């Protein structure tokens with residue numbers, strides 16, 4: 310294993326799904342269910358059995374819109390306000406209308422959702438306004454349940470194939486993708502009538518404060534290829550300056566997690582043990598207060614459970630230590646931290662792109678269509694904000710069902726074969742060198758620079774310096790990177806995506822000359838929110854001359870109106886007077 | 889620039905007495921999302937080849953003989 314072999318094979322399909330984490334399996338499943346005669350291929354860098362954010366399971370649904378507890382309109386309003394008004398509501402509303410059906414479907418797959426003694430869904434309030442959090446008592450079975458359905462539906466799964474570039478045809482329509490086997494370096498060209506991207510967040514952008522490259526909040530297999538590939542294919546990317554920054558357990562870098570602990574009475578506290586934010590739902594405004602507290606004499610910040618009944622604290626501990634990130638029990642054990650006794654130190658995560666938690670993604674409409682015909686995106690890498698796991702499932706389903714119909718109406722798009730040869734050459738270039746710089750050092754440097762210069766507060770001069778440093782690293786990446794086996798080759802391709810994402814983060818942030826979304830886009834040179842000029846999307850794309858550029862795009866007229874006295878609700882986070 | 893071999897302590901430990909890779913098992917290698925485990929040609933047992941671990945635990949959860957232990961990587965422990 311791992312030695313690099315020469316090889317190129319080619320396959321055809323109606324729908325190619327890239328990324329078999331959460332959105333991807335659902336997209337493939339729904340496409341195949343709608344047209345069982347169609348050929349649906351699911352390509353995954355890791356192994357679909359255990360890949361993506363939910364590899365070990367999930368504690369619950371963070372955004373379930375359940376009849377009797379909330380309405381699609383209420384949810385759309387909440388997300389519009391949480392995302393500071395920059396929302397095309399059609400996509401959020403569509404998600405909210407469809408997600409209950411998906412919950413019922415997941416239920417049929419064998420995934421259970423918590424119910425109360427009356428048999429009603431036991432939904433909890435964590436958001437600022439509405440009630441949307443639904444615990445999953447057997448959350449550790451999600452991936453297995455999904456996998457069973459994929460096998461049953463006879464989806465063709467290609468594990469250990471990493472997509473590196475999309476192929477577009479002469480008319481600009483999608484034609485397929487190029488992938489590399491991560492254990493042999495052999496190429497696979499997939500000709501496809503439609504492509505659905507579901508490659509997750511750009512989770513390896515900033516460097517965790519531990520300095521460990523793989524100690525990220527996100528699954529580090531999500532290194533931003535989705536964003537980079539969309540960019541190189543000419544798709545537009547939305548609001549990348551709205552970074553993902555999360556409140557996490559310090560060093561361990563996993564969720565704290567207020568969504569689980571909050572409904573039991575747990576909360577985020579300062580060093581004095583006092584609550585300082587109204588609402589623990591993750592938003593840029595909340596992160597702004599978190600950041601201020603960390604910087605002030607009141608820091609550090611903690612997750613507080615030690616005021617609760619011992620049994621309650623231990624119950625929370627038990628949930629948090631078994632499902633999503635089960636190694637956290639070991640982390641605390643080694644430090645002798647018990648939730649019933651001591652507060653748990655928290656910190657803020659490295660920056661990333663992720664619409665699942667914030668809003669930075671490949672621009673899509675309510676059918677998950679990107680701006681490239683035949684190309685779809687769903688899950689953490691698509692621009693529907695605050696979408697989480699249920700959003701990945703629901704929008705994956707929407708993408709799958711739309712794509713399969715599109716595929717029935719078109720033929721394969723012609724493309725230029727030299728595009729494939731050029732991509733092979735780009736990928737293999739680091740294998741042709743005898744010595745040079747290995748990918749891990751280039752990666753460390755890029756991500757360290759991201760922390761030094763891009764992490765908010767955003768300072769214009771620092772951003773310009775970052776761009777100059779990134780350009781130097783790009784020289785090294787293109788002319789001096791060396792790899793010795795196929796595993797390193799995967800890391801080399803990943804670092805190329807990471808660098809592309811770093812450049813995109815800088816470019817989009819400089820373009821939006823205002824502050825918005827709390828900490829996510831706090832520009833010290835433009836500290837105020839400026840609705841007159843910037844209540845719009847920023848779309849980033851590759852320009853005709855090959856350079857990176859941005860444009861404004863109007864927010865679509867709201868379907869669910871937001872009144873003036875509601876629109877700033879998420880800015881009222883700071884607890885001022887003692888209750 | 890020439891390359892060096894710098895050593896690093898890895899978080900995943902395999903109990904070679906329990907590992908049945910020599911009987912054809914490759915489960916942990918197959919499921920790891922970061923693809924950092926391999927079967928050693930020398931010992932015929934599974935081991936962590938690359939220090940690139942998310943401490944996520946599929947390797948440990950899915951091992952049929954309970955041979956794998958995931959520790960917290962040293963830098964963040």
Ligand SMILES: Cc1cc2nc3c(=O)[nH]c(=O)nc-3n(C[C@H](O)[C@H](O)[C@H](O)COP(=O)(O)OP(=O)(O)OC[C@H]3O[C@@H](n4cnc5c(N)ncnc54)[C@H](O)[C@@H]3O)c2cc1C
Pocket residue numbers: 327328329330331332333352353354355360361362363367368369370371372470471472473507508509510526527528530531532533534535563564633634665666687688689690696697698699701
């Ligand atoms: C630690 C953690 C806890 C969370 N907790 C919750 C929760 O309790 N409730 C909730 O609702 N949400 C939660 N979320 C969010 C939720 O898990 C995500 O929003 C959702 O799973 C994202 O799905 P996705 O399909 O976009 O990405 P993923 O499920 O991460 O899948 C992306 C897939 O793409 C693959 N891939 C990446 N690059 C390539 C490439 N180049 N070629 C081929 N394949 C590639 C990856 O290997 C991966 O399998 C949590 C997230 C994390 C990280």
Ligand code: SF4
Pocket residue numbers: 902906907908909913914915916917933934950951952953954955956
């Ligand atoms: S899963 Fe367990 S038994 Fe199988 S190869 Fe890995 S360590 Fe050995």
Ligand code: SF4
Pocket residue numbers: 900919920921922923924925940941942943944945946947948958
């Ligand atoms: S803990 Fe996760 S990343 Fe680490 S070796 Fe096991 S499966 Fe792989």
